[in-house]
Amino acid sequence: MSIMDESLHAEASAEKGDNSQWRPRFQDRLVSMMISGMWLIFLYYPFVASLKLDSPLRELGLANTIAFAVAYLYGMAHATAVYPKGHAPPYRRNLVTFLVALALVGTLVIIFPFAVTAGSLLIYITALAIYTLPARLGIALGLLGAGSVGLLALPSGDFLGFMLFGIALAVYIAGVLEIQLDRRKEQEARNARSAAILDERERVARDVHDVLGHSLTVIAMKSELAGKLVERNPTRAQEEIAEITRLSREAISEVRATVASLRFSDLADELAAARVASKGAGLTLKVSGTADDADPGHRILFGWVLREAVTNIVRHARATRVWVEIESAAITVRDNGRGFAVTQTRGNGLRGLRERVEKAGGELIITSGDSGTTLRAQIGKSKSD
Structure with missing residues (x-):
């Protein structure tokens, strides 16, 4: 199973x-x-x-x-x-x-x-x-x-x-x-949860294919090249082998991250996890609303949004405060850390998150600057619109 x-x-x-x-x-x-x-x-x-x-x-x-x-x-x-x-x-x-x-x-x-x-x-x-x-x-x-x-x-x-x-x-x-x-x-x-699970399986299949397909292709090519260079150019062969090792470790990390995203939890679970992660990272977390405020059909998706946002904040933002606002059809996560270039792709996490939100009929809006980053996932129109 x-x-x-x-x-x-x-x-x-x-x-x-x-x-x-x-x-x-x-x-x-x-x-x-x-x-x-x-x-x-x-x-x-x-x-x-x-x-x-x-x-x-x-x-x-x-x-x-x-x-x-x-x-x-x-x-x-x-x-x-x-x-x-x-x-x-x-x-x-x-x-x-x-x-x-x-x-x-x-x-x-x-x-x-x-x-x-x-x-x-x-x-x-x-x-x-x-x-x-x-x-x-x-x-x-x-x-x-x-x-x-x-x-x-x-x-x-x-x-x-x-x-x-x-x-x-x-x-x-x-x-x-x-x-x-x-x-x-x-x-x-129940229908929404089942659909979300099927969508997640498809996403994981795409991510695994993209990550392993590309990495294993490059590893195979470099392994073949290293084999040819062993006798003619040992130094170059060692460089290729070192590159193969690096690519293998990256692929393992990507696969682990993909498997970790399979953990099925709803918004309430992710809120609890976010509080623990924020406390461990020395962040002050303020939450407006509760998991019950979100539409039941959106709670699993919002849980993924919150998980990805908090993970990125803890790892990259160097923030001190995080704000989470939960609405019926939207969730907003904001921090006061260092921003990033939104136009540049930041790994498979945000890209996969955007795909999930758009497939649910929503929109993932990210704004970032010197004063921090705001990530908002909105399904249709929120009450505040």
Whole structure:
């Protein structure tokens, strides 16, 4: 299995949802709980109904209502928290939460045999099914929940019954649309990654052909010449052999650089690597934006751009500061080091980078002078244009 195949396999495995090394941040869960908590207003009906009951049903109703609110908030907090790519929500735990909430609803419906109360509770079951369970199971159970609201609330014929059914239906439709949108985005991101991998394979094949084809041809010619000169002109033969040695080492370095570029990493990984490289080189790195600000389809390409730019800065620029700006469709890397003649080709790195950007429908813009160098890769038009 090649390096690229291993990378693609690892990416596909990550999409299955390995949660062993990651958990949503507390602030993400808190925000999700606050947003979901706004809908607890509909628990007004079972709460008020509980207060009207005699003991011990009153205490049982209140306890069940509070327990249901906790289960609902817990489930929604984990289901709608921000999970990074490759880390799916913990569906097994969510299923348990859903079943607990469903059992509590069943108990409350038995306590309050009123259509409006039952309908208001089933709205939450619809939301939990859609947002906490796997797509197919969630869609099926969500439809059952929304339909149950209609069966319970509509026969009353009053405005409140129609309103509850409308809310349940709206929650269901919104959830299904969100699921479909997420699926579409994930598929587009996978397609973009696959296309980027294929493009990179083609680029590497061209680079290896260009580097080795030229170098090996020259080495073969000089080896043949050195063989003829060994007896007639030993000094000249030694010079040719030394040149062969130099060319061989250059070819090895070029091949190593090409193989190193095969390492599959996205923009977030390259940002972390850039911070490490900058710190090691004594550079002050300032980043405007995050990897999430970039369009998912551009993040791999922008990772390559950042890697090449930082590598050149560390090796050649003699800079002290580096600025990185990340936009949806563009990335800009700027330094305050010594510039270079942009019209002159600086190795295979920038040339290959330009080819990749242009093949993605973008443009690589490089400006350089005494005050430093700015490298900008832009796909289409950025938000700032």
